Amino acid sequence: MSKNEPIQKIEDADNLFASKKETNFGVNANLANEQGAPLCNTAPPKYNGTQILRSGVDSLYLSxxxxxxxxxxxxxxxxxxxxxxxxxxxxxxxxxxxxxxxxxxxxxxxxxxxxxxxxxxxxxxxxxxxxxxxxxxxxxxxxxxxxxxxxxxxxxxxxxxxxxxxxxxxxxxISRIDLCVDFTSSIDWQSVDAKRWRCRSNHRALYLESEQLLGNVFGQSGDVSARLYDKTKEIVKSEKFFFKELWQQNGWDGESSVWRLEFQLRREALKTCQSLNPDFIIELFNSLWRYYTTQWLSLCNVNPKDSNRSRWPLAAEWQTLSTAKFNPQPVEDIRRLNFESVPSDETIFVGATGYLTSFMVKYEYKSLAEALTAYPEHAKRYFKTAENKHISFDAYVEKKVAEKKVKFVKLGKLLESEK
Incomplete structure (x- = not known):
């Protein structure tokens, strides 16, 4: 999930969602097997213009x-x-x-x-x-x-x-677990008619990131909540660019918007699963997903002849999402990963290049080398004349470097220096 919390809560005073019943989820541990063998994530299903790219666990909190x-x-x-x-x-x-x-x-x-x-x-x-x-x-x-x-x-x-x-x-x-599915779809999820949603929570919020609308949140701050949002826009802010490679491995064209449906389940919601042991819960991923996408939140087709929303049929696109299967990825040695708290090269070079090219256009520099040479003098003039800056450019750079040394740490080198 994004660093920024969803905001702009909308109360459904006019009974926007159909069902407000409390539900105990008695999970059948054999349900996953009864539903058949899990689908392979390398051959994701595609129906009605909706293609599942991957499914998995996005957040995990253990005590x-x-x-x-x-x-x-x-x-x-x-x-x-x-x-x-x-x-x-x-x-x-x-x-x-x-x-x-x-x-x-x-x-x-x-x-x-x-x-x-x-x-x-x-x-x-x-x-x-x-x-x-x-x-x-x-x-x-x-x-x-x-x-x-x-x-x-x-x-x-x-x-x-x-x-x-x-x-x-x-x-x-498990104190909290987030199950998610990433997918592409022909639906404009932002413009879905609100009455087509059927949810056990009567609270809905807009999901915003830096004032940009990304999607919606259902049941915000509850023991169960769901988020449906444009993940391709969200990773620009969260800088989780590794998802692009995972999507491409499963058929993403590199251009289509990728949406995420995500259920956040806290300890109270999981207690009805009979056990909070991580080894037990993994066996229930398929069952949990199926339940929450059919009984807790669902997108329906309106039936004008039936006033009972609970009987409205699931939309075909939502049926595709509800059938997602959660395969454990191959066991990997995590020690091969980088644990340093430093920004990625993509973050540094893509971000810096974006600002430098804007600088080139504004001040009409034709080459990057020319712009880099001129940049410090422009910056010094700005800091000298800006009313809200009570610091020199050189002092500001020194201050920011000190802050980044604290924020971005070369942990391995620190440990070696202590030996």
Missing amino acids: FNGDVRSGLLSQLQDKKALAQAGGHSGKAFAALGLAGIPFKVHAKGQNMHPFVISNHHFRMRIAGSQAGKVPPLYVEISSELLSCCGYESSVQAAREFAEAILNDADSGS
Whole structure:
């Protein structure tokens, strides 16, 4: 999901959605098998102009129980103090190695967890010696790791970290999971007639990113919520460009808009699945998806002769989406990935080139070399005359470099320097 939360809530006072009934989802663990063998993601189905490109887990939040290792607590306290000092001096954060993977130690904790560590693919909250009833460890796994290395490999890595952090760590339980399907379609999803939606929540919101309308959210802030939005527009802001390669592997033409249907399921919604164990939930992915796309949210064809919306038939395009299957990706070694907290080359060079070409057009420079030579002088004049800038250009550059040293950390080098 995007960093920005959806906004502009719309109350459905006129009963926009048909059903408001509370539902307990008693999952049949054999339902996936009863529905037949999962479809192969390399041969996605295409009906009625709707083509499924991929399905998978986009976000995964795990909690682990056990006792935080006393030796690790003292390390974390020391490194947190170093990180707090570094935040003022512009030096890089402290680094910590766990199970052979480097992490950045943050200067601040979160909620009841005094310690936060992170890298490009994991963010973990660790409790102190007085944790109380709070789970001592929360692990958030990135969509990139889940998409590129698979659910099982990602869970296994989280368990290895839990064993390095906790004495007698359990196997973990799911606090939140987001199931998603990416697809292309001939439908203009932004202009779908509102009365065609049938949803168990009576709350709907617009999904905005930097004031750009991307889609809609159903059941916002609830134990279950759904998002339907233009993913090709969203990744321009989130910079998750790796999705393009995954889509192309499954038949994307590189130009069509790719939409995402995503269900966010929190712990309370998953409790009716009989177990929150990640190894058990994976067996229910197909069943969960089928339920939530047919019983919780659905797009229907209007039947003017029937006033009961619950009897309206599913739209053909929605039927295609509801049949998506969730195949685990091949097990991959996550240690081959880059865990450094640095921006990608695509982000740097595509973004910088966009601004430089605008600069060339505005000031009528014909070559990039000429523009690069002239850029510092233009910038210095701007900072000298701008009313809202009370700093020189050189001082501003120095300030931003110091901030980026804190934000973007070469974790591996930091660990090597400590040896």
